[in-house]
């Protein structure tokens with residue numbers, strides 16, 4: 001069968017003749033009036049419309065988030081909707097500064113029932129609609145343009161009359177505003193839609209600059225691109241008279257997936273107000289998502305009016321529970337995964353971005369600018385924990401970021417690579433995401449780092465006590481060194497200490513030009529572990545309460561230090577193997593290194609512990625096994 005030709009089946013939209021269009025070069029600087037239609041347009045689209053209880057919960061959320069206009073029901077549709085409106089009025093649940101909005105078709109008995117539902121409310125927007133496009137006029141109602149205008153005008157007059165009645169003090173004393181929607185506006189001839197709205201405004205007779213009539217221009221079905229919607233809005237704004245007495249409201253649907261873009265362009269084109277739903281529920285593909293729209297503005301530095309979405313998780317919880325529709329994990333701003341980077345290069349850039357941002361902040365620059373994160377997760381009540389998650393696609397930067405976050409340790413670059421290889425191997429072996437907890441456990445056990453939360457994590461060699469004294473360089477005796485105060489360079493020291501090896505204490509002794517090499521000398525002499533230092537670094541830890549404080553025999557200062565040591569095997573066998581690999585390979589072969597970490601309030605003690613930690617790994621060569629066990633044992 002030949003492929004179907006869409007050109008013979010679907011008609012394209014007809015561009016608006018708007019040669020002098022202004023909206024493309026405008027910039028949004030303020031928030032629109034936000035109107036939630038969750039409890040009406042959202043509700044009518046659910047498999048099971050909300051119960052009273054669910055509607056009440058949702059209503060409370062909308063008030064809490066800050067909406068001042070809430071379409072609460074289609075009261076003539078059902079007893080549930082009617083009863084809900086009565087409940088929030090009678091139970092005095094509507095704050096004084098909130099306007100409830102109710103929708104009615106242009107049908108007399110339904111309009112009357114709708115007024116009954118709002119009796120006694122303080123502020124009400126009465127919203128009436130009838131469909132106006134040729135398709136509806138011809139197919140649904142069999143009406144001409146003039147009959148369509150007449151329907152809207154006659155029912156608007158009824159609305160005005162009933163407003164007069166229900167605003168009397170003896171009938172409830174309600175303040176009313178009027179909203180009229182030419183339903184299917186975007187499929188209606190524009191000149192006809194303007195003519196119709198002009199006559200509705202005249203029929204209403206109450207519009208003024210302080211009591212504006214709301215003309216709501218829905219994309220009932222999204223049939224064209226967002227620039228087309230903007231053209232249609234700009235056309236309306238340019239051609240309707242008494243613009244100052246009118247609030248132009250936008251009501252985009254999302255059939256083409258462009259509702260947010262249409263709303264943003266429609267606002268540039270003159271829209272004053274947005275009707276939409278939280279997280280984009282609504283007929284078919286949904287109404288425009290107010291969460292996305294508002295937070296898009298927020299990220300441009302615009303305060304989105306009274307809306308406060310700083311606790312986005314509560315919004316997600318209530319909305320998904322009441323609608324019984326889950327929120328997609330990639331839903332803008334609200335999805336579970338939207339701040340998360342799994343991939344290595346993203347993680348690396350984010351980690352560097354946080355570092356640079358902290359430096360800029362110190363100089364008074366607070367503007368948010370982090371790679372891959374258009375918004376600060378903290379502004380939505382999220383923690384940074386979700387930002388970097390590790391799986392087999394991740395890189396060293398992400399793993400190091402999590403170690404820094406959880407333990408306050410800033411690993412040297414080459415150690416990041418080494419630990420990353422361990423974690424990658426574990427991720428491959430276990431076939432699952434490595435959580436922050438997994439990585440923390442793997443790190444503390446691999447490098448024998450005792451932490452208050454995760455225990456002692458001892459390796460096969462543990463420093464029990466030590467003393468560092470000045471000593472003579474080779475060729476000088478110790479007394480001569482002591483006589484000149486031990487201050488001459490090169491300095492030479494002696495290490496004496498007790499190291500528990502597999503639980504059994506050993507007195508060991510060694511000499512070197514510093515504590516580190518003196519300990520290595522002692523390890524060689526006592527246990528035959530021969531190693532050289534390839535890299536050493538240290539830093540102060542600015543996170544109290546993570547690691548146990550004391551080291552035996554250490555000079556105590558307040559802050560703790562972290563030391564990192566990389567050892568290479570210096571045994572004759574390892575050196576010979578490296579030489580032969582270099583010769584056979586035709587180039588220099590870098591020997592494998594073994595990292596260790598030491599934490600202590602005393603810098604010397606932290607260095608010695610780091611050497612022992614690395615020496616354990618060099619001897620056992622089981623970093624990956626240890627890390628896998630740490631993760632699997634949880």
Ligand SMILES: CC(=O)SCCNC(=O)CCNC(=O)[C@H](O)C(C)(C)COP(=O)(O)OP(=O)(O)OC[C@H]1O[C@@H](n2cnc3c(N)ncnc32)[C@H](O)[C@@H]1OP(=O)(O)O
Nearest residue numbers: 041044074076077078105106107129130140141151183220
């Ligand atoms: C785009 C939107 O979202 S608009 C809002 C839509 N929301 C809803 O429809 C939810 C609530 N609706 C309802 O509960 C019901 O549809 C009601 C109560 C409004 C009406 O129910 P019913 O009277 O059973 O009519 P029904 O739903 O079948 O509506 C279609 C009928 O109303 C007629 N109709 C529609 N608008 C009008 C009008 N302004 N004046 C007179 N008749 C009208 C249609 O021509 C059709 O008449 P027909 O049955 O003689 O062909």
Ligand SMILES: CC(C)C(=O)C(=O)O
Nearest residue numbers: 129181183184218220
């Ligand atoms: C009633 C109108 C505003 C509507 O919901 C729509 O056109 O989508």
